[in-house]
Amino acid sequence: MFDTVIRNVVLCDGLGQPPRPGALAIERGRIAAIGNDLGPARETIDGQGLMLAPGIIDNHTHYDAQLTWDPWIDPSPSHGVTTAVIGNCGFTIAPCKPHDRGLVMRNLTQVEGMSLAALEAGIRWNFETFPEYVAAIERQGVGVNIAAFVGHSSIRTYVMGEDAPKRAATDAEIERMRMLVVEAMQAGAIGFSTTTSPAHNGEGGIPMPSRLAEERELMTLVSCLREGGRGVFMLTKGGHTTIDFLEALAKASTRPVIIAALLHNASNPEPVFRDLDGIAAANTRGHKLVGAVSACPLTMDITMKAPYPFEGLEAWQFVKDAGRAGYLDVLRNQQFRDAMKVEVTKPAIFRLFNGEWDRVFVTEVADPRHASYEGRNLVELGAATNQHPLDFMFDLALAENIDTLFTATFLNSDEAGVGKLLTHSHSIVSLSDGGAHLTFFNDVGFGLHLLGHWARDCGIMPIEEAVRRLTSHQASVYGIQERGSLQVGHFADLMLFDPATVGRGPKQRRFDLPASAPRLVTSALGLSGVWVNGTRIVNENGRIKGAPLAGKVLREFAA
Numbered sequence: 211m212f213d214t215v216i217r218n219v220v221l222c223d224g225l226g227q228p229p230r231p232g233a234l235a236i237e238r239g240r241i242a243a244i245g246n247d248l249g250p251a252r253e254t255i256d257g258q259g260l261m262l263a264p265g266i267i268d269n270h271t272h273y274d275a276q277l278t279w280d281p282w283i284d285p286s287p288s289h290g291v292t293t294a295v296i297g298n299c300g301f302t303i304a305p306c307k308p309h310d311r312g313l314v315m316r317n318l319t320q321v322e323g324m325s326l327a328a329l330e331a332g333i334r335w336n337f338e339t340f341p342e343y344v345a346a347i348e349r350q351g352v353g354v355n356i357a358a359f360v361g362h363s364s365i366r367t368y369v370m371g372e373d374a375p376k377r378a379a380t381d382a383e384i385e386r387m388r389m390l391v392v393e394a395m396q397a398g399a400i401g402f403s404t405t406t407s408p409a410h411n412g413e414g415g416i417p418m419p420s421r422l423a424e425e426r427e428l429m430t431l432v433s434c435l436r437e438g439g440r441g442v443f444m445l446t447k448g449g450h451t452t453i454d455f456l457e458a459l460a461k462a463s464t465r466p467v468i469i470a471a472l473l474h475n476a477s478n479p480e481p482v483f484r485d486l487d488g489i490a491a492a493n494t495r496g497h498k499l500v501g502a503v504s505a506c507p508l509t510m511d512i513t514m515k516a517p518y519p520f521e522g523l524e525a526w527q528f529v530k531d532a533g534r535a536g537y538l539d540v541l542r543n544q545q546f547r548d549a550m551k552v553e554v555t556k557p558a559i560f561r562l563f564n565g566e567w568d569r570v571f572v573t574e575v576a577d578p579r580h581a582s583y584e585g586r587n588l589v590e591l592g593a594a595t596n597q598h599p600l601d602f603m604f605d606l607a608l609a610e611n612i613d614t615l616f617t618a619t620f621l622n623s624d625e626a627g628v629g630k631l632l633t634h635s636h637s638i639v640s641l642s643d644g645g646a647h648l649t650f651f652n653d654v655g656f657g658l659h660l661l662g663h664w665a666r667d668c669g670i671m672p673i674e675e676a677v678r679r680l681t682s683h684q685a686s687v688y689g690i691q692e693r694g695s696l697q698v699g700h701f702a703d704l705m706l707f708d709p710a711t712v713g714r715g716p717k718q719r720r721f722d723l724p725a726s727a728p729r730l731v732t733s734a735l736g737l738s739g740v741w742v743n744g745t746r747i748v749n750e751n752g753r754i755k756g757a758p759l760a761g762k763v764l765r766e767f768a769a
Protein backbone atom coordinates (compact mmCIF):
# COMPACT_ATOMS: atom_id res chain seq x y z
CA MET A 211 0.00 0.00 0.00
CA PHE A 212 1.23 3.49 -0.88
CA ASP A 213 1.63 6.27 1.68
CA THR A 214 -0.29 8.79 -0.44
CA VAL A 215 -2.12 8.80 -3.73
CA ILE A 216 -3.02 12.12 -5.33
CA ARG A 217 -5.76 11.26 -7.83
CA ASN A 218 -7.87 13.21 -10.31
CA VAL A 219 -5.06 15.54 -11.39
CA VAL A 220 -3.53 16.74 -14.64
CA LEU A 221 0.10 15.66 -14.58
CA CYS A 222 2.67 18.12 -15.92
CA ASP A 223 5.92 16.19 -15.78
CA GLY A 224 8.49 18.99 -15.75
CA LEU A 225 10.18 17.54 -18.84
CA GLY A 226 8.06 19.53 -21.25
CA GLN A 227 5.54 16.84 -22.26
CA PRO A 228 1.95 18.00 -22.76
CA PRO A 229 -0.08 17.66 -19.53
CA ARG A 230 -2.30 14.58 -19.21
CA PRO A 231 -4.88 13.38 -16.67
CA GLY A 232 -3.77 10.80 -14.14
CA ALA A 233 -2.71 10.09 -10.56
CA LEU A 234 0.54 9.87 -8.65
CA ALA A 235 1.53 7.73 -5.69
CA ILE A 236 4.09 8.52 -3.00
CA GLU A 237 5.95 6.02 -0.86
CA ARG A 238 8.75 6.77 1.60
CA GLY A 239 9.28 10.23 0.22
CA ARG A 240 9.55 9.23 -3.42
CA ILE A 241 7.26 8.97 -6.41
CA ALA A 242 6.23 5.34 -6.36
CA ALA A 243 3.82 5.13 -9.30
CA ILE A 244 2.24 7.28 -11.99
CA GLY A 245 -0.87 6.21 -13.85
CA ASN A 246 -4.61 6.14 -13.62
CA ASP A 247 -5.75 3.41 -11.22
CA LEU A 248 -3.02 3.18 -8.63
CA GLY A 249 -4.80 1.20 -5.94
CA PRO A 250 -5.05 1.76 -2.21
CA ALA A 251 -3.08 4.23 -0.08
CA ARG A 252 -3.06 5.25 3.57
CA GLU A 253 -4.11 8.68 2.38
CA THR A 254 -5.94 9.51 -0.86
CA ILE A 255 -6.19 13.10 -1.99
CA ASP A 256 -8.68 14.23 -4.63
CA GLY A 257 -6.82 16.74 -6.77
CA GLN A 258 -10.11 18.08 -8.19
CA GLY A 259 -8.75 18.24 -11.70
CA LEU A 260 -5.90 20.62 -10.78
CA MET A 261 -2.41 20.41 -12.23
CA LEU A 262 0.27 18.43 -10.41
CA ALA A 263 3.84 19.37 -11.29
CA PRO A 264 7.29 19.07 -9.75
CA GLY A 265 8.04 21.71 -7.10
CA ILE A 266 9.89 24.83 -8.18
CA ILE A 267 13.66 25.03 -7.85
CA ASP A 268 14.70 28.58 -6.94
CA ASN A 269 18.36 28.91 -7.91
CA HIS A 270 18.98 32.50 -6.76
CA THR A 271 18.30 33.17 -3.09
CA HIS A 272 20.06 34.77 -0.16
CA TYR A 273 18.49 32.83 2.71
CA ASP A 274 21.87 32.00 4.32
CA ALA A 275 21.15 34.19 7.35
CA GLN A 276 17.37 33.74 7.58
CA LEU A 277 17.77 29.97 7.49
CA THR A 278 19.45 30.03 10.91
CA TRP A 279 16.33 31.49 12.56
CA ASP A 280 13.66 30.36 10.09
CA PRO A 281 14.15 26.83 8.72
CA TRP A 282 11.06 27.41 6.55
CA ILE A 283 12.61 30.28 4.59
CA ASP A 284 9.17 31.84 4.58
CA PRO A 285 7.49 32.75 2.26
CA SER A 286 9.16 30.63 -0.47
CA PRO A 287 7.38 27.31 0.28
CA SER A 288 3.95 28.90 -0.04
CA HIS A 289 4.96 29.98 -3.57
CA GLY A 290 5.65 26.42 -4.68
CA VAL A 291 9.40 26.36 -4.00
CA THR A 292 10.65 22.94 -2.88
CA THR A 293 14.39 23.49 -3.40
CA ALA A 294 16.30 26.73 -2.82
CA VAL A 295 19.91 27.51 -3.67
CA ILE A 296 21.46 29.91 -1.14
CA GLY A 297 24.72 31.87 -1.10
CA ASN A 298 24.42 33.60 -4.46
CA CYS A 299 26.70 36.44 -5.57
CA GLY A 300 29.35 35.38 -3.04
CA PHE A 301 27.53 36.80 -0.02
CA THR A 302 27.43 33.93 2.43
CA ILE A 303 27.80 33.89 6.19
CA ALA A 304 30.30 31.03 6.22
CA PRO A 305 33.16 30.78 6.57
CA CYS A 306 33.26 33.63 9.08
CA LYS A 307 35.62 34.20 12.00
CA PRO A 308 33.85 35.33 15.19
CA HIS A 309 35.43 38.80 15.11
CA ASP A 310 34.25 39.38 11.52
CA ARG A 311 30.58 38.72 12.30
CA GLY A 312 29.72 42.38 12.82
CA LEU A 313 31.36 43.37 9.55
CA VAL A 314 29.64 40.58 7.60
CA MET A 315 26.24 41.60 8.98
CA ARG A 316 26.82 45.29 8.22
CA ASN A 317 27.89 44.38 4.69
CA LEU A 318 24.78 42.25 4.17
CA THR A 319 22.68 45.14 5.40
CA GLN A 320 24.17 47.34 2.74
CA VAL A 321 24.53 45.01 -0.21
CA GLU A 322 21.44 42.84 0.22
CA GLY A 323 19.15 45.19 2.08
CA MET A 324 18.78 43.00 5.16
CA SER A 325 17.83 44.77 8.38
CA LEU A 326 20.88 44.96 10.68
CA ALA A 327 18.64 44.66 13.74
CA ALA A 328 17.05 41.53 12.27
CA LEU A 329 20.44 39.98 11.48
CA GLU A 330 21.83 40.81 14.94
CA ALA A 331 18.79 39.44 16.70
CA GLY A 332 18.28 36.53 14.35
CA ILE A 333 21.49 34.83 13.19
CA ARG A 334 22.57 31.82 15.23
CA TRP A 335 26.34 31.79 14.89
CA ASN A 336 26.89 28.14 15.75
CA PHE A 337 29.53 27.63 13.05
CA GLU A 338 32.71 29.14 11.71
CA THR A 339 33.69 27.13 8.63
CA PHE A 340 31.55 26.27 5.62
CA PRO A 341 31.34 22.56 6.56
CA GLU A 342 30.22 23.59 10.06
CA TYR A 343 27.53 25.88 8.62
CA VAL A 344 26.12 23.13 6.40
CA ALA A 345 26.19 20.69 9.33
CA ALA A 346 24.45 23.24 11.56
CA ILE A 347 21.52 23.82 9.20
CA GLU A 348 21.27 20.08 8.63
CA ARG A 349 21.07 19.46 12.40
CA GLN A 350 18.49 22.17 12.80
CA GLY A 351 16.39 20.81 9.93
CA VAL A 352 15.08 22.55 6.82
CA GLY A 353 11.53 22.94 5.54
CA VAL A 354 12.49 22.65 1.87
CA ASN A 355 15.60 21.26 0.20
CA ILE A 356 18.60 23.55 0.44
CA ALA A 357 21.78 23.69 -1.63
CA ALA A 358 24.50 26.17 -0.69
CA PHE A 359 27.13 28.03 -2.64
CA VAL A 360 30.44 28.88 -1.03
CA GLY A 361 30.80 32.62 -1.46
CA HIS A 362 33.84 34.51 -2.71
CA SER A 363 33.44 37.60 -0.51
CA SER A 364 33.22 35.38 2.57
CA ILE A 365 36.35 33.38 1.85
CA ARG A 366 38.19 36.56 0.89
CA THR A 367 37.28 38.17 4.23
CA TYR A 368 38.21 34.95 6.04
CA VAL A 369 41.67 34.94 4.47
CA MET A 370 42.46 38.66 4.09
CA GLY A 371 40.57 40.24 7.00
CA GLU A 372 40.13 43.98 6.70
CA ASP A 373 42.25 44.07 3.53
CA ALA A 374 39.62 42.02 1.69
CA PRO A 375 37.73 44.99 0.20
CA LYS A 376 40.91 47.00 -0.38
CA ARG A 377 43.43 45.23 -2.57
CA ALA A 378 44.40 42.37 -4.85
CA ALA A 379 45.37 39.10 -3.15
CA THR A 380 48.90 37.69 -2.99
CA ASP A 381 49.73 34.24 -4.35
CA ALA A 382 49.72 32.84 -0.81
CA GLU A 383 46.30 34.34 -0.09
CA ILE A 384 44.87 33.01 -3.34
CA GLU A 385 46.17 29.57 -2.42
CA ARG A 386 44.47 29.73 1.01
CA MET A 387 41.22 30.80 -0.66
CA ARG A 388 41.55 27.92 -3.11
CA MET A 389 41.87 25.48 -0.19
CA LEU A 390 38.66 26.89 1.31
CA VAL A 391 36.76 26.43 -1.96
CA VAL A 392 38.02 22.84 -2.21
CA GLU A 393 37.03 22.21 1.42
CA ALA A 394 33.53 23.61 0.82
CA MET A 395 33.06 21.59 -2.38
CA GLN A 396 34.05 18.44 -0.50
CA ALA A 397 31.50 19.34 2.19
CA GLY A 398 28.75 19.52 -0.42
CA ALA A 399 28.64 23.06 -1.80
CA ILE A 400 26.70 23.33 -5.05
CA GLY A 401 29.39 25.57 -6.44
CA PHE A 402 31.30 28.81 -6.05
CA SER A 403 29.68 32.24 -6.34
CA THR A 404 30.96 35.77 -6.78
CA THR A 405 30.15 39.22 -8.06
CA THR A 406 32.01 41.78 -10.14
CA SER A 407 29.04 44.17 -10.20
CA PRO A 408 29.58 47.81 -9.23
CA ALA A 409 26.10 47.72 -7.67
CA HIS A 410 27.48 45.45 -4.93
CA ASN A 411 28.86 47.58 -2.14
CA GLY A 412 29.30 46.91 1.54
CA GLU A 413 29.28 49.09 4.63
CA GLY A 414 30.08 52.72 3.87
CA GLY A 415 29.78 52.14 0.13
CA ILE A 416 33.09 50.30 -0.19
CA PRO A 417 33.14 47.48 -2.78
CA MET A 418 32.26 43.98 -1.67
CA PRO A 419 35.55 42.03 -1.32
CA SER A 420 35.20 39.87 -4.44
CA ARG A 421 35.18 42.99 -6.59
CA LEU A 422 38.87 43.48 -5.74
CA ALA A 423 39.83 40.12 -7.22
CA GLU A 424 42.09 40.15 -10.24
CA GLU A 425 41.33 37.79 -13.10
CA ARG A 426 44.05 35.36 -11.97
CA GLU A 427 42.36 35.00 -8.57
CA LEU A 428 39.04 34.18 -10.19
CA MET A 429 40.73 31.81 -12.60
CA THR A 430 42.37 29.90 -9.72
CA LEU A 431 39.24 29.71 -7.59
CA VAL A 432 36.93 28.65 -10.40
CA SER A 433 39.41 26.23 -11.98
CA CYS A 434 39.61 24.17 -8.82
CA LEU A 435 36.03 22.97 -9.49
CA ARG A 436 37.60 20.87 -12.22
CA GLU A 437 39.32 18.57 -9.70
CA GLY A 438 36.07 17.40 -8.11
CA GLY A 439 34.22 17.44 -11.43
CA ARG A 440 31.15 18.82 -9.65
CA GLY A 441 29.50 22.15 -9.03
CA VAL A 442 28.76 25.32 -10.93
CA PHE A 443 30.21 28.82 -10.94
CA MET A 444 27.77 31.72 -10.63
CA LEU A 445 28.54 35.37 -10.81
CA THR A 446 26.72 38.64 -10.97
CA LYS A 447 28.52 40.35 -13.75
CA GLY A 448 29.78 43.89 -13.84
CA GLY A 449 29.86 45.67 -17.20
CA HIS A 450 33.65 45.27 -17.42
CA THR A 451 33.56 41.47 -17.10
CA THR A 452 33.47 40.01 -20.59
CA ILE A 453 31.68 36.91 -21.79
CA ASP A 454 35.01 35.87 -23.33
CA PHE A 455 36.64 35.81 -19.90
CA LEU A 456 33.72 33.84 -18.47
CA GLU A 457 34.03 31.38 -21.31
CA ALA A 458 37.71 30.99 -20.41
CA LEU A 459 36.62 30.17 -16.84
CA ALA A 460 34.13 27.61 -18.12
CA LYS A 461 36.87 26.06 -20.23
CA ALA A 462 39.43 25.94 -17.40
CA SER A 463 36.96 24.56 -14.85
CA THR A 464 34.99 22.37 -17.27
CA ARG A 465 31.96 23.43 -15.19
CA PRO A 466 28.83 25.43 -16.08
CA VAL A 467 28.96 29.20 -15.59
CA ILE A 468 25.74 30.97 -14.58
CA ILE A 469 25.77 34.64 -15.45
CA ALA A 470 23.51 37.06 -13.56
CA ALA A 471 21.77 39.43 -13.71
CA LEU A 472 20.56 39.67 -17.29
CA LEU A 473 17.80 42.23 -16.88
CA HIS A 474 16.17 44.13 -19.71
CA ASN A 475 16.82 47.84 -19.86
CA ALA A 476 14.17 49.51 -22.03
CA SER A 477 16.31 52.61 -22.52
CA ASN A 478 19.32 50.55 -23.66
CA PRO A 479 18.14 47.08 -24.68
CA GLU A 480 21.07 45.88 -26.81
CA PRO A 481 23.69 44.86 -24.19
CA VAL A 482 21.63 42.10 -22.59
CA PHE A 483 20.99 40.52 -25.98
CA ARG A 484 24.66 40.89 -26.88
CA ASP A 485 25.52 38.99 -23.70
CA LEU A 486 23.05 36.25 -24.60
CA ASP A 487 24.46 36.04 -28.13
CA GLY A 488 27.94 35.65 -26.61
CA ILE A 489 26.62 32.95 -24.29
CA ALA A 490 25.00 31.12 -27.19
CA ALA A 491 28.23 31.30 -29.19
CA ALA A 492 30.22 29.87 -26.25
CA ASN A 493 27.83 26.94 -26.11
CA THR A 494 28.46 26.12 -29.74
CA ARG A 495 32.13 25.71 -28.73
CA GLY A 496 31.14 23.23 -26.02
CA HIS A 497 31.35 25.60 -23.04
CA LYS A 498 28.28 25.68 -20.85
CA LEU A 499 27.33 29.28 -20.12
CA VAL A 500 23.81 30.18 -19.00
CA GLY A 501 22.23 33.62 -18.61
CA ALA A 502 20.18 34.17 -15.44
CA VAL A 503 17.04 36.15 -16.28
CA SER A 504 14.06 37.29 -14.23
CA ALA A 505 10.33 36.83 -14.77
CA CYS A 506 9.58 39.89 -12.64
CA PRO A 507 9.85 43.60 -13.32
CA LEU A 508 12.52 45.00 -11.01
CA THR A 509 10.32 47.17 -8.85
CA MET A 510 11.72 48.54 -5.62
CA ASP A 511 10.32 50.34 -2.64
CA ILE A 512 12.98 52.72 -1.38
CA THR A 513 13.53 55.60 1.00
CA MET A 514 16.49 57.96 0.82
CA LYS A 515 17.75 56.22 4.00
CA ALA A 516 18.96 53.35 1.80
CA PRO A 517 18.56 54.35 -1.86
CA TYR A 518 20.14 51.16 -3.23
CA PRO A 519 19.61 52.03 -6.93
CA PHE A 520 21.61 55.25 -6.60
CA GLU A 521 24.52 53.78 -4.65
CA GLY A 522 26.26 52.36 -7.71
CA LEU A 523 26.46 55.76 -9.42
CA GLU A 524 29.78 57.57 -9.70
CA ALA A 525 28.19 60.72 -8.29
CA TRP A 526 27.51 58.76 -5.10
CA GLN A 527 31.18 59.40 -4.34
CA PHE A 528 29.98 62.69 -2.81
CA VAL A 529 28.10 60.66 -0.21
CA LYS A 530 31.00 58.30 0.45
CA ASP A 531 33.35 61.26 0.95
CA ALA A 532 30.99 63.03 3.31
CA GLY A 533 30.36 60.00 5.53
CA ARG A 534 27.22 59.33 7.48
CA ALA A 535 27.26 62.64 9.38
CA GLY A 536 27.36 64.69 6.19
CA TYR A 537 24.73 62.73 4.28
CA LEU A 538 21.83 65.17 4.55
CA ASP A 539 24.08 68.05 3.52
CA VAL A 540 25.10 66.11 0.42
CA LEU A 541 21.44 65.56 -0.47
CA ARG A 542 21.01 69.35 -0.37
CA ASN A 543 24.17 70.00 -2.40
CA GLN A 544 23.23 71.29 -5.87
CA GLN A 545 26.53 70.21 -7.41
CA PHE A 546 25.87 66.62 -6.30
CA ARG A 547 22.30 66.76 -7.55
CA ASP A 548 23.35 68.06 -10.94
CA ALA A 549 26.01 65.37 -11.27
CA MET A 550 23.34 62.72 -10.53
CA LYS A 551 20.92 64.19 -13.07
CA VAL A 552 23.52 64.09 -15.83
CA GLU A 553 24.95 60.70 -14.99
CA VAL A 554 21.65 58.80 -15.12
CA THR A 555 20.99 59.98 -18.66
CA LYS A 556 24.36 58.79 -20.02
CA PRO A 557 24.36 55.41 -21.78
CA ALA A 558 25.55 52.60 -19.53
CA ILE A 559 26.01 48.87 -19.93
CA PHE A 560 24.37 48.04 -16.66
CA ARG A 561 22.79 50.55 -14.36
CA LEU A 562 19.71 50.08 -12.24
CA PHE A 563 18.34 53.56 -12.76
CA ASN A 564 18.48 55.28 -16.13
CA GLY A 565 16.65 58.52 -15.56
CA GLU A 566 13.13 57.14 -16.01
CA TRP A 567 11.70 59.58 -13.48
CA ASP A 568 8.17 58.89 -14.69
CA ARG A 569 8.56 55.37 -13.27
CA VAL A 570 9.37 56.64 -9.78
CA PHE A 571 6.26 57.16 -7.65
CA VAL A 572 5.62 58.58 -4.20
CA THR A 573 4.12 55.59 -2.40
CA GLU A 574 3.83 56.72 1.20
CA VAL A 575 4.50 60.15 2.66
CA ALA A 576 5.60 60.58 6.26
CA ASP A 577 3.91 63.96 6.69
CA PRO A 578 0.13 63.86 6.16
CA ARG A 579 0.27 67.36 4.66
CA HIS A 580 1.93 65.77 1.61
CA ALA A 581 -0.77 63.11 1.21
CA SER A 582 -1.84 64.45 -2.20
CA TYR A 583 1.54 63.37 -3.65
CA GLU A 584 0.88 59.69 -3.05
CA GLY A 585 0.46 57.57 -6.16
CA ARG A 586 1.90 60.26 -8.46
CA ASN A 587 5.14 60.08 -10.41
CA LEU A 588 8.09 62.45 -10.08
CA VAL A 589 7.82 63.93 -13.57
CA GLU A 590 4.25 64.95 -12.89
CA LEU A 591 5.05 66.25 -9.40
CA GLY A 592 8.18 68.08 -10.55
CA ALA A 593 6.27 69.78 -13.36
CA ALA A 594 3.65 71.00 -10.90
CA THR A 595 6.31 72.76 -8.81
CA ASN A 596 8.59 73.68 -11.70
CA GLN A 597 11.36 71.43 -10.46
CA HIS A 598 13.55 68.71 -11.90
CA PRO A 599 12.11 65.37 -10.68
CA LEU A 600 15.27 64.66 -8.68
CA ASP A 601 15.04 68.02 -6.89
CA PHE A 602 11.43 67.31 -6.08
CA MET A 603 12.32 63.85 -4.78
CA PHE A 604 15.22 64.98 -2.60
CA ASP A 605 13.39 68.05 -1.26
CA LEU A 606 10.36 66.01 -0.31
CA ALA A 607 12.52 63.37 1.35
CA LEU A 608 14.49 66.00 3.27
CA ALA A 609 11.26 67.62 4.45
CA GLU A 610 10.17 64.26 5.85
CA ASN A 611 13.26 63.12 7.75
CA ILE A 612 14.10 60.99 4.65
CA ASP A 613 11.23 58.66 5.53
CA THR A 614 9.21 59.17 2.31
CA LEU A 615 8.62 55.84 0.59
CA PHE A 616 9.12 55.82 -3.19
CA THR A 617 8.40 52.96 -5.59
CA ALA A 618 10.31 52.64 -8.82
CA THR A 619 10.38 50.14 -11.67
CA PHE A 620 13.94 50.14 -12.86
CA LEU A 621 14.45 47.26 -15.22
CA ASN A 622 12.60 44.37 -16.86
CA SER A 623 9.48 46.41 -17.46
CA ASP A 624 9.29 46.10 -21.26
CA GLU A 625 7.21 42.96 -21.74
CA ALA A 626 8.20 42.24 -25.33
CA GLY A 627 11.88 42.44 -24.39
CA VAL A 628 11.53 40.40 -21.20
CA GLY A 629 9.54 37.76 -23.08
CA LYS A 630 12.50 37.28 -25.43
CA LEU A 631 14.84 36.79 -22.47
CA LEU A 632 12.53 34.27 -20.81
CA THR A 633 12.18 32.12 -23.93
CA HIS A 634 15.85 32.31 -24.97
CA SER A 635 17.46 28.91 -25.44
CA HIS A 636 20.42 29.79 -23.18
CA SER A 637 18.62 31.61 -20.36
CA ILE A 638 17.54 30.26 -17.01
CA VAL A 639 14.69 31.67 -14.93
CA SER A 640 16.27 33.07 -11.81
CA LEU A 641 16.89 36.12 -9.64
CA SER A 642 14.14 35.88 -7.00
CA ASP A 643 16.71 37.18 -4.48
CA GLY A 644 14.63 35.48 -1.75
CA GLY A 645 15.81 36.56 1.70
CA ALA A 646 17.38 39.78 0.42
CA HIS A 647 16.32 43.34 -0.38
CA LEU A 648 13.35 42.64 1.87
CA THR A 649 12.14 46.21 2.19
CA PHE A 650 12.63 46.86 -1.55
CA PHE A 651 10.78 43.97 -3.19
CA ASN A 652 9.89 40.32 -2.85
CA ASP A 653 10.04 38.16 -5.98
CA VAL A 654 9.91 34.68 -4.42
CA GLY A 655 6.62 34.24 -6.32
CA PHE A 656 8.55 34.38 -9.62
CA GLY A 657 7.57 30.81 -10.50
CA LEU A 658 3.84 31.35 -10.06
CA HIS A 659 4.23 34.61 -11.99
CA LEU A 660 5.87 32.75 -14.88
CA LEU A 661 3.01 30.23 -14.94
CA GLY A 662 0.19 32.76 -14.60
CA HIS A 663 1.33 35.99 -16.17
CA TRP A 664 3.79 34.82 -18.81
CA ALA A 665 2.51 31.39 -19.85
CA ARG A 666 -1.25 31.81 -19.39
CA ASP A 667 -1.91 35.56 -19.81
CA CYS A 668 0.82 36.54 -22.30
CA GLY A 669 1.11 33.15 -24.00
CA ILE A 670 4.87 33.41 -24.52
CA MET A 671 5.28 29.69 -23.85
CA PRO A 672 3.01 26.70 -23.18
CA ILE A 673 2.41 25.83 -19.53
CA GLU A 674 4.48 22.65 -19.84
CA GLU A 675 7.46 24.70 -21.02
CA ALA A 676 7.06 27.16 -18.13
CA VAL A 677 6.95 24.22 -15.71
CA ARG A 678 10.00 22.67 -17.38
CA ARG A 679 11.95 25.91 -17.04
CA LEU A 680 11.14 26.04 -13.32
CA THR A 681 11.95 22.41 -12.59
CA SER A 682 13.93 19.92 -14.72
CA HIS A 683 15.83 22.68 -16.50
CA GLN A 684 16.98 24.05 -13.15
CA ALA A 685 17.91 20.58 -11.92
CA SER A 686 19.95 19.80 -15.01
CA VAL A 687 21.91 23.08 -15.02
CA TYR A 688 22.71 22.83 -11.31
CA GLY A 689 23.29 19.07 -11.18
CA ILE A 690 20.43 18.53 -8.71
CA GLN A 691 19.70 14.82 -8.88
CA GLU A 692 16.40 12.91 -8.81
CA ARG A 693 14.34 16.07 -8.55
CA GLY A 694 12.64 18.43 -10.97
CA SER A 695 10.48 15.94 -12.87
CA LEU A 696 7.65 13.51 -12.25
CA GLN A 697 9.39 10.17 -12.66
CA VAL A 698 8.99 6.99 -10.67
CA GLY A 699 11.87 6.77 -8.22
CA HIS A 700 12.41 10.52 -7.99
CA PHE A 701 11.84 12.41 -4.76
CA ALA A 702 8.24 13.53 -4.33
CA ASP A 703 8.74 17.30 -4.52
CA LEU A 704 5.40 18.44 -5.90
CA MET A 705 3.05 21.34 -6.33
CA LEU A 706 -0.67 21.27 -7.04
CA PHE A 707 -2.15 24.36 -8.66
CA ASP A 708 -4.97 25.72 -10.76
CA PRO A 709 -3.60 26.86 -14.15
CA ALA A 710 -6.60 29.17 -14.55
CA THR A 711 -5.83 31.24 -11.45
CA VAL A 712 -2.17 30.63 -10.61
CA GLY A 713 -0.09 33.75 -10.05
CA ARG A 714 1.26 36.04 -7.41
CA GLY A 715 -0.91 38.45 -5.51
CA PRO A 716 -0.25 42.04 -4.50
CA LYS A 717 2.55 42.93 -2.13
CA GLN A 718 2.04 43.96 1.46
CA ARG A 719 4.34 45.11 4.23
CA ARG A 720 4.79 42.93 7.32
CA PHE A 721 6.84 43.45 10.47
CA ASP A 722 7.59 39.82 11.24
CA LEU A 723 11.38 39.58 10.99
CA PRO A 724 13.51 39.35 14.14
CA ALA A 725 13.47 42.70 16.00
CA SER A 726 10.11 43.32 14.27
CA ALA A 727 11.96 44.52 11.18
CA PRO A 728 9.73 45.14 8.14
CA ARG A 729 9.65 43.34 4.83
CA LEU A 730 7.49 43.08 1.73
CA VAL A 731 5.69 39.84 1.00
CA THR A 732 3.35 38.77 -1.77
CA SER A 733 0.55 36.24 -1.59
CA ALA A 734 0.33 33.15 -3.77
CA LEU A 735 -2.68 32.62 -6.01
CA GLY A 736 -4.11 29.33 -7.21
CA LEU A 737 -1.75 27.07 -5.24
CA SER A 738 -3.42 24.18 -3.39
CA GLY A 739 -0.58 21.99 -2.29
CA VAL A 740 3.17 21.60 -1.94
CA TRP A 741 4.99 18.38 -0.98
CA VAL A 742 8.65 18.12 -0.07
CA ASN A 743 10.14 14.63 -0.07
CA GLY A 744 6.60 13.27 0.09
CA THR A 745 5.47 15.40 3.05
CA ARG A 746 2.73 17.95 2.48
CA ILE A 747 3.82 21.37 3.74
CA VAL A 748 1.29 23.64 2.00
CA ASN A 749 -2.47 23.28 1.50
CA GLU A 750 -5.23 25.56 0.16
CA ASN A 751 -4.70 27.90 3.13
CA GLY A 752 -0.96 28.28 2.75
CA ARG A 753 1.84 26.72 4.75
CA ILE A 754 0.63 24.03 7.15
CA LYS A 755 1.54 25.06 10.69
CA GLY A 756 3.30 22.28 12.52
CA ALA A 757 4.29 20.37 9.38
CA PRO A 758 7.55 18.48 9.91
CA LEU A 759 10.82 19.83 8.49
CA ALA A 760 10.98 17.40 5.58
CA GLY A 761 13.60 19.16 3.45
CA LYS A 762 17.11 17.88 2.92
CA VAL A 763 20.41 19.69 2.72
CA LEU A 764 21.61 18.63 -0.73
CA ARG A 765 25.30 17.79 -0.77
CA GLU A 766 25.74 15.55 -3.78
CA PHE A 767 25.43 16.85 -7.29
CA ALA A 768 25.68 15.34 -10.72
CA ALA A 769 28.93 15.44 -12.62
Ligand SMILES: [Zn+2]
Pocket residue numbers: 270272298299446643
Ligand atom coordinates in the same frame (compact mmCIF):
# COMPACT_ATOMS: atom_id res chain seq x y z
ZN1 LIG B 1 22.05 37.95 -5.58
